[in-house]
Amino acid sequence: MHPILEALLLSAGYNSALVAIGAGLLGAAAGAVGTFLFLRKRSLVSDAISHATLPGIGLAFILMVALGGDGRNLLGLMAGSAVTAWLGLTLVEWASRRTRLAEDAAIGAVLSVFFGFGIVLLTVIQGMSAGKQAGLQGYLLGSTAGMLLQDAVVIAVGGLLAAAVVVLLRRPMTLVSFDPEFAAAAGYDVRRIDLAMLGLVMAVTVVGLKLVGLVLIVALLIIPPVTARFWTNRSDVAVLLSAAFGAVSGYVGSSISASAPDLPTGPIIVLSCFALFAVSLLFAPDRGVVASLVRHRRFQLKVHRRQGLLALAHGEPIYDRLTLSVLKRGGYLRPDGVPTDLGRDQAAHAYWDERRWEVARRIHQAEALAGRYDGLTPMEAVFTADEIAAIDRQLGPVSPAGRT
Amino acid sequence: MTPDGSAAKVVEEDPGLPLAVRGMTVAYGEKPVVFSVDARFPAQSMTAIIGPNGAGKSTLLKATLGVVPSLSGSVSVYGQPIAKARHRIAYVPQRASVDWDFPARVVDVVAMGLYRELGLLGMVSRKQRATLMHCLERVNMADFAGRQIGQLSGGQQQRVFLARALAQNADLYLLDEPFAGVDAATERAIIDVLKGLKAERRTIVSVHHDLSTVTDYFDRVLLLNIRKIAEGPTATTFTAANLQATYGGRLAATQINDLGLAHAGA
Numbered sequence: 147m148h149p150i151l152e153a154l155l156l157s158a159g160y161n162s163a164l165v166a167i168g169a170g171l172l173g174a175a176a177g178a179v180g181t182f183l184f185l186r187k188r189s190l191v192s193d194a195i196s197h198a199t200l201p202g203i204g205l206a207f208i209l210m211v212a213l214g215g216d217g218r219n220l221l222g223l224m225a226g227s228a229v230t231a232w233l234g235l236t237l238v239e240w241a242s243r244r245t246r247l248a249e250d251a252a253i254g255a256v257l258s259v260f261f262g263f264g265i266v267l268l269t270v271i272q273g274m275s276a277g278k279q280a281g282l283q284g285y286l287l288g289s290t291a292g293m294l295l296q297d298a299v300v301i302a303v304g305g306l307l308a309a310a311v312v313v314l315l316r317r318p319m320t321l322v323s324f325d326p327e328f329a330a331a332a333g334y335d336v337r338r339i340d341l342a343m344l345g346l347v348m349a350v351t352v353v354g355l356k357l358v359g360l361v362l363i364v365a366l367l368i369i370p371p372v373t374a375r376f377w378t379n380r381s382d383v384a385v386l387l388s389a390a391f392g393a394v395s396g397y398v399g400s401s402i403s404a405s406a407p408d409l410p411t412g413p414i415i416v417l418s419c420f421a422l423f424a425v426s427l428l429f430a431p432d433r434g435v436v437a438s439l440v441r442h443r444r445f446q447l448k449v450h451r452r453q454g455l456l457a458l459a460h461g462e463p464i465y466d467r468l469t470l471s472v473l474k475r476g477g478y479l480r481p482d483g484v485p486t487d488l489g490r491d492q493a494a495h496a497y498w499d500e501r502r503w504e505v506a507r508r509i510h511q512a513e514a515l516a517g518r519y520d521g522l523t524p525m526e527a528v529f530t531a532d533e534i535a536a537i538d539r540q541l542g543p544v545s546p547a548g549r550t
Numbered sequence: 551m552t553p554d555g556s557a558a559k560v561v562e563e564d565p566g567l568p569l570a571v572r573g574m575t576v577a578y579g580e581k582p583v584v585f586s587v588d589a590r591f592p593a594q595s596m597t598a599i600i601g602p603n604g605a606g607k608s609t610l611l612k613a614t615l616g617v618v619p620s621l622s623g624s625v626s627v628y629g630q631p632i633a634k635a636r637h638r639i640a641y642v643p644q645r646a647s648v649d650w651d652f653p654a655r656v657v658d659v660v661a662m663g664l665y666r667e668l669g670l671l672g673m674v675s676r677k678q679r680a681t682l683m684h685c686l687e688r689v690n691m692a693d694f695a696g697r698q699i700g701q702l703s704g705g706q707q708q709r710v711f712l713a714r715a716l717a718q719n720a721d722l723y724l725l726d727e728p729f730a731g732v733d734a735a736t737e738r739a740i741i742d743v744l745k746g747l748k749a750e751r752r753t754i755v756s757v758h759h760d761l762s763t764v765t766d767y768f769d770r771v772l773l774l775n776i777r778k779i780a781e782g783p784t785a786t787t788f789t790a791a792n793l794q795a796t797y798g799g800r801l802a803a804t805q806i807n808d809l810g811l812a813h814a815g816a
């Protein structure tokens with residue numbers, strides 16, 4: 147069997163199967179949390195959080211070595227990264243609240259300073275005797291190489307816990323994202339809920355560092371929600387879809403990377419995310435590019451057909467080339483431009499429909515009904531036969547011009 | 551300041567009194583926009599809060615709810631601090647500052663009024679779904695239940711937020727200009743809903759701008775311009791003199807005369 151296929155089917159060994167499952171759970175949590183961040187329009191905060199983890203990793207490593215332990219202990223590194231991530235987050239909050247700095251500027255400043263400091267620490271560690279084989283570089287772009295069984299378990303459990311908290315907080319987070327003022331009036335503590343949201347982002351980031359790497363983990367928080375938005379108009383559905391997209395990306399990406407150990411994991415996961423995004427962008431049924439092109443074209447043809455028929459009914463000349471070609475292709479006009487029987491009949495019908503709508507809009511005040519008038523929808527699609535008969539009585543016995 | 555800063559000081563109040571505000575002062579920066587306002591809103595009353603643009607009407611409502619922090623003042627709702635009585639209040643903001651591209655349908659927005667009832671994990675039951683539709687029907691929006699909220703006109707959006715407040719099934723309704731930007735038929739429908747609420751023994755407080763309808767719609771008024779100018783039954787408080795005091799030179803004498811009110815001392 148091909149190694150990639152083997153990895154996808156979880157038959158490439160117990161260890162990499164567990165890593166793939168862990169990555170799937172992490173992806174699901176990231177997708178779900180990321181949706182709320184996206185809805186709250188704060189996606190970029192996650193970038194500051196993830197870059198702010200780097201100095202924490204370095205400091206934790208140095209501390210663990212200094213205490214005579216193994217500097218590579220995942221839980222230790224996670225704890226260290228959480229501390230500086232929290233510090234970075236607090237700085238962003240403080241700077242945008244207390245100074246004239248807007249949040250995006252604060253994010254940029256914190257992100258670059260923390261990342262720069264982290265890189266300096268990594269260089270220092272390279273020079274330490276214990277630092278050579280530390281493999282801390284793996285935390286930049288993620289790797290499955292040398293991942294221990296317990297590391298995979300930590301990632302899986304972390305992802306699961308984060309997902310569980312999202313389930314618990316989904317309503318408050320939705321409310322705060324949609325309408326913070328109403329949320330506050332209804333007694334929700336907006337600040338605390340925002341903090342919880344960012345806390346979740348931090349948890350996902352810290353848990354995913356080893357696997358996805360801190361440079362690219364934002365992608366797992368941002369791309370799945372954006373992808374999900376193409377498929378739905380409901381926030382609860384968007385959260386589920388986004389979690390599913392994140393899970394698939396994490397699972398597939400880490401499987402591929404495990405089967406080719408030279409490939410860093412983060413970029414592969416991000417490319418999987420992007421593949422789903424590209425497919426959605428093009429082919430999503432409602433908001434996808436193809437669907438909206440097709441819909442627009444259909445609509446355009448419908449408008450031209452209707453306008454052309456009304457012009458025929460009024461005996462007006464038609465100059466628009468598209469209108470002419472639509473009418474000819476529909477068999478309403480002969481190639482020489484003379485209306486066919488079908489054309490005359492349909493023109494009369496369109497004219498009659500227009501008159502009926504005029505009456506309908508006058509007698510039916512109901513907004514939803516009158517709102518259906520767009521110059522295109524046929525009467526029969528909206529009103530019952532009885533209602534149409536009533537409208538015709540108002541129009542009187544005179545048959546409209548052109549009606550045979 | 552805590553989000554409930556407005557409730558920092560608790561006053562003993564009658565549990566039958568839906569809302570009492572005492573000594574409320576709110577400032578943005580160093581400039582007080584509501585100054586030392588006392589007001590009481592009795593049960594089953596319909597009160598209009600009236601005053602010129604920038605008089606602090608919206609701010610008074612928001613500070614009452616603790617949405618904006620107050621410098622001083624206390625609020626009691628049915629004799630309790632507001633933190634304990636929030637489930638009895640529904641609020642419709644002036645122009646909801648929401649993201650209209652948010653992935654939510656009309657019915658999802660109304661369902662937000664049920665969040666408290668649902669708790670963190672509860673599911674919307676069939677009965678609650680019927681309630682949601684009923685709330686939409688009351689504001690004539692049932693036909694739009696499945697629409698994305700961004701695809702509504704301003705007046706329709708306003709009605710969806712009113713439906714959300716109805717879904718909260720509160721005892722005290724605080725509305726900030728519910729009639730802004732709605733057509734005459736809708737205004738009629740909304741006022742019928744509000745009078746229906748009143749008939750169900752609920753209490754309504756509404757910021758209102760159209761002086762010509764005050765006497766028809768409301769039985770009490772609170773005239774406000776940073777300070778409270780007057781408060782009481784419409785018949786005795788909504789007078790030309792009080793309006794002049796509230797609006798100052800902004801309201802021409804002829805405009806007040808057109809309202810056909812009794813002149814002070816007349």
Ligand SMILES: Nc1ncnc2c1ncn2[C@@H]1O[C@H](COP(=O)(O)OP(=O)(O)OP(=O)(O)O)[C@@H](O)[C@H]1O
Binds near residue numbers: 583603604605609610
């Ligand atoms: N967030 C804010 N920051 C600073 N000043 C504010 C803020 N909101 C309102 N103000 C100021 O406070 C004053 C009162 O505003 P408020 O919205 O309460 O007025 P209002 O009576 O509701 O007016 P309107 O009739 O226009 O709705 C105004 O002068 C306004 O400029």
Ligand SMILES: [Mg+2]
Binds near residue numbers: 607608609644
């Ligand atoms: Mg206002």
